[in-house]
Amino acid sequence: MKNKRRYVILALLILIPSIVNLSVSLYNRNMPELFGMPFFYWFQTLWLVCCSGFYLGFAYLMRGGAGEGRGGDSYKNDWI
Helix, strand or coil, X not given: CHHHHHHHHHHHHHHHHHHHHHCHHHCCXXXXXXXCECXXXXXXXXXXXXXXXXXXXXXXXXXXXXXXXXXXXXXXXXXX
16 A cells, blocks of 8 residues: 555656646746746746756655665665
């Protein structure tokens, strides 16, 4: 059960930014402005930072959490 929940969370961490980025009608407008910048531009800039957080969370969960993967034998990956 725990493993299934982890995969659902991983899928959401990838799907949420993708869905928001592909739904252009959500942010294709000029108002409200922030410091004279139209909504379209400042929303994309803000969302870029948010997407980085989603992808960092995805990478963190893929590695197995903070206790694993730093040197040692717990992280075995041949391609790095």
